[in-house]
Amino acid sequence: MKNFDLVQANQPADALKLINAAPTTRFIAGGTNLVDLMKYGVEHPDTLVDISRLPMATVEKTATGLRIGALARNSDVAANKLITDQFPLLSQALLAGASPQLRNMATVGGNLMQRTRCYYFYDTSTPCNKRNPQPNAGPEGCGAIGGYNRIHAILGASPSCIATNPSDMNVALSALDAIVQIQGPNGNRSVPLIDFHRLPGDTPQRDNVLEPTELIVAIDLPTPQLAGKSHYQKVRDRASYAFALVSVATRMAVENGVIRSVQIALGGVAHKPWRMPAVEKQALGKPATEDTFREIARQLLASAKPHEHNAFKIKLAENTIVRSLQTVV
Numbered sequence: 001m002k003n004f005d006l007v008q009a010n011q012p013a014d015a016l017k018l019i020n021a022a023p024t025t026r027f028i029a030g031g032t033n034l035v036d037l038m039k040y041g042v043e044h045p046d047t048l049v050d051i052s053r054l055p056m057a058t059v060e061k062t063a064t065g066l067r068i069g070a071l072a073r074n075s076d077v078a079a080n081k082l083i084t085d086q087f088p089l090l091s092q093a094l095l096a097g098a099s100p101q102l103r104n105m106a107t108v109g110g111n112l113m114q115r116t117r118c119y120y121f122y123d124t125s126t127p128c129n130k131r132n133p134q135p136n137a138g139p140e141g142c143g144a145i146g147g148y149n150r151i152h153a154i155l156g157a158s159p160s161c162i163a164t165n166p167s168d169m170n171v172a173l174s175a176l177d178a179i180v181q182i183q184g185p186n187g188n189r190s191v192p193l194i195d196f197h198r199l200p201g202d203t204p205q206r207d208n209v210l211e212p213t214e215l216i217v218a219i220d221l222p223t224p225q226l227a228g229k230s231h232y233q234k235v236r237d238r239a240s241y242a243f244a245l246v247s248v249a250t251r252m253a254v255e256n257g258v259i260r261s262v263q264i265a266l267g268g269v270a271h272k273p274w275r276m277p278a279v280e281k282q283a284l285g286k287p288a289t290e291d292t293f294r295e296i297a298r299q300l301l302a303s304a305k306p307h308e309h310n311a312f313k314i315k316l317a318e319n320t321i322v323r324s325l326q327t328v329v
Contacts, residue, residue, distance in 0.1 A: 001038050005047045009054060012183055012215060018049045020185060020213050027051050027215065029071055030105040032098075033114050041124050042115075042131055056109075056217055059083060065223040067181075070109030070216045074169070075100065077108055087221055089230035089249055093172035096234045099241045109216040112170065112180065112196065115207060116163035116271075117243050118152065120144050129160045133205040142204075150309040151245065154317075155301070156270040161204030162307060164268055165197060166243045171267035172232055174275050175249035178221055184214035193219075197272030204271070226261040228253030229328035233320050234267075244268035246317045248324040254288045264325075266300065269317055276300055288329045290322060297321035 009015035019025050024046040028034055037043040056069035059080045066082055077083055078094035098106065120126045120143030129137040137160040139145045144152050144162050152162040170193070178193040197208045210216065230251040236242040247267035253260045262283050266274040279299045286292045297318040304314050 001041075002044050004038075004045055006050060007047060008050045012054055012056070012217060015049055015051050015054060015215055016183065016185060016213065018047075019215070022047055023212070025049060029107045029110050030073070031110075032102050032106045033110060037115065040122050042122060051215070057107075062220065064220070066221045068108055068219045068221070070112075070218055071107045073104060074098070074106045074108065074111060075103040078103065086223070087176055087230075089176060089232055089251060090169070090172045090221070092230075092232035093168040093234075093247075093249060096232060096247075097168035108169065108219060111167055112173075112216060112219070113208070113210070114165075114167045114170075117166045118144055118163040120147060121163060130163055130200070130204040133203070137202065137204070145307065148309055149307040151243070151268075152307060152310055153270050154304040154306045154310060154313050155266075155274050156199040156272070156303075157305065158200045158202070158204065160202060161200035161271065163200070163204065163271060165207070165270065165272050167273075168232070168234065168244065168247060168267060170197065171244075171247055171265045171273045172249045173219065173221075174265035174273035175230075175251055175263045176221055177224075177263065178219050180216060181218040181220060182210065182214050183217050184211060190220075194273075194275055194277075200271045207271075224251070224253075224261070226253035228261060231324050231327040233324040233327070235316060235320055246313055246320050248317075248320050249273075250321075250324040250328050252288075252325060252328045254329055257287055259283050259286055259288050259292070262296075262325075264296070264300065264321065266317060266321070269304075269313060274300070288325075290326065293322045293325040294318070296325065 026045040028048045029052045057071040058069045078091045120128045126143040129141040153164045173193045180191045234247040249265045252262040
């Protein structure tokens with residue numbers, strides 16, 4: 001790890017001034033992902049701006065739902081009564097991720113920014129368009145495409161990158177219609193979570209739409225018109241401290257055996273949480289049966305393009321979607 005300077009920010013405005021001071025400056029709070037990236041030589045900032053003391057760690061009611069401060073710890077959010085009462089899906093997803101020790105340090109803002117766990121991204125001796133972007137990057141710049149790609153994307157990938165987003169929290173937030181609140185030198189903006197993360201395209205080095213000089217300050221959770229039931233289903237190689245091969249976050253309201261509202265987001269299968277509102281809309285008014293659920297799953301996975309070692313994810317994802325939907329009837 002290279003030497004770096006550490007400076008403290010006590011207010012969001014101070015943090016924004018410091019991050020604008022140099023292009024190789026990064027924010028740090030819990031550091032559960034960034035420190036690993038620095039150790040592996042993937043990230044090598046000259047300066048870290050410590051934002052852990054900023055007043056952004058509360059969970060509060062708003063006129064439209066709840067607001068979670070970006071520095072709220074994952075473990076605190078998972079245990080917060082406002083969350084467990086109104087948005088238990090988020091609590092389930094947070095508790096399915098990492099380990100208690102990491103959840104005690106990790107923040108929700110940092111979790112939003114969590115980078116892929118692709119082996120080739122972390123191994124600086126291998127080609128990786130995400131870590132070392134090249135002009136007109138293609139398959140030759142992605143070690144995973146011709147390598148061991150069991151954990152990689154089957155949806156929304158590109159010839160440049162088949163990495164997946166590793167976060168459980170992000171999948172739940174996508175299904176919950178969360179909104180990311182951002183501050184920057186040009187003012188404030190709100191970005192729906194479904195639009196916050198990006199597909200790789202020709203610029204796989206960009207995981208999301210946040211600019212380097214912007215700061216996530218909060219996440220808003222709107223109260224749904226029909227609450228229904230929710231469930232987070234995670235399939236992984238071992239029961240704890242493992243990233244999802246496939247995960248499904250589901251919220252559905254059923255009345256008299258008919259689907260009245262449904263939100264479904266998939267994890268472990270794409271560069272971002274995979275959600276298709278058009279498929280959800282088509283499901284409204286249909287019977288809440290296994291046949292309907294299998295058709296929903298087929299539509300969500302219709303564009304899947306597996307690679308040599310991850311074709312199993314298609315059937316696994318279909319069955320996990322069906323099981324998750326059956327859980328919330």
